[in-house]
Amino acid sequence: MEMHATYNSFVAVGDSFTEGMSDLLPDGSYRGWADLLAARLAARSPDFRYANLAVRGKLIGQIVDEQVDLAAAMKADVVTLVGGLNDTLRPGCDMGRVTALLEEAVERLAPSCGKLVLMRSPGRNGPVMQRFRPRMEQLFTHVDALAARHGALVVDLYGAEALADQRMWDVDRLHLTGEGHRRVAEAVWQALGLDAEEDWRAPLPPAAAAHWAARRIGDVRFARQHLGPWIGRRLTGRSSGDGRPAKRPELLPWRAPADGDAGS
Numbered sequence: 001m002e003m004h005a006t007y008n009s010f011v012a013v014g015d016s017f018t019e020g021m022s023d024l025l026p027d028g029s030y031r032g033w034a035d036l037l038a039a040r041l042a043a044r045s046p047d048f049r050y051a052n053l054a055v056r057g058k059l060i061g062q063i064v065d066e067q068v069d070l071a072a073a074m075k076a077d078v079v080t081l082v083g084g085l086n087d088t089l090r091p092g093c094d095m096g097r098v099t100a101l102l103e104e105a106v107e108r109l110a111p112s113c114g115k116l117v118l119m120r121s122p123g124r125n126g127p128v129m130q131r132f133r134p135r136m137e138q139l140f141t142h143v144d145a146l147a148a149r150h151g152a153l154v155v156d157l158y159g160a161e162a163l164a165d166q167r168m169w170d171v172d173r174l175h176l177t178g179e180g181h182r183r184v185a186e187a188v189w190q191a192l193g194l195d196a197e198e199d200w201r202a203p204l205p206p207a208a209a210a211h212w213a214a215r216r217i218g219d220v221r222f223a224r225q226h227l228g229p230w231i232g233r234r235l236t237g238r239s240s241g242d243g244r245p246a247k248r249p250e251l252l253p254w255r256a257p258a259d260g261d262a263g264s
Helices: 033-042 060-074 095-112 127-150 178-191 212-236
Strands: 009-014 049-052 078-082 115-120 153-156 248-253
Touching (some): 009 033, 033 049, 078 095, 115 127, 153 178
Parallel strands (some): 009 078, 078 115
Antiparallel strands (some): 049 248
16 A cells, blocks of 8 residues: 555545535534544645535435546546445335445445545444344445445445444434544554554443433434434435535535544
8 A cells, every 4th residue: 555645635425424424513413424534634734625515415326327427537636435324224225226325326436536435334332233233234245345346445434333332423323423434534644654643443432221211312303303213304205415416516625624623
């Protein structure tokens, strides 16, 4: 692997994981691992440009139709592609179609960029994860095969115990916290051959045991605020990303926020 490379452009493709939920900034927008990585890459290159085409709730077919050709046309030094997990959470998921669409995306993106980065996405420990684990692992096996065939990098977040820790996940139990996103940014940074700044796989300190009543209150709050609306969208065919534009649709120079944070 080329060490200490300079990357002058980065395009992120995907869904809510890449958009940055739930790494919330004070203004109500989301930052996330891709913005954090972009800020670090920009610090090494005065000509750095960044686009983030990801939109929450997108299925792999929508990512292919709406984002892949745009990303390919940008001919960036680095393109990250993470998609298909939203599909695996659908009851009628056709894994053959999902893997075929992911393959189509890789075939379009790999020749157009310097490095294509794929991921084995993290999963939160718990009963929901156990239910969908077989589909996720089928998807990740395909990711590995595609990467080998097309010379892409794979960042194995799924194999990191720390990212499965429930404390790395927001109250919606679907999206990483700011700490989780920070670790993902470090993982991709290292995969690109850049010097490690920390051990992103390091376990969290032992957790204090939660009382039964506190766990039940948390479960009820989760069901009311997050699970119920999520099921409602599935039943009506709606998505949290319907009508929402990409956060950074053009490949433009990186500009840090006025407060110096690493947002977009």
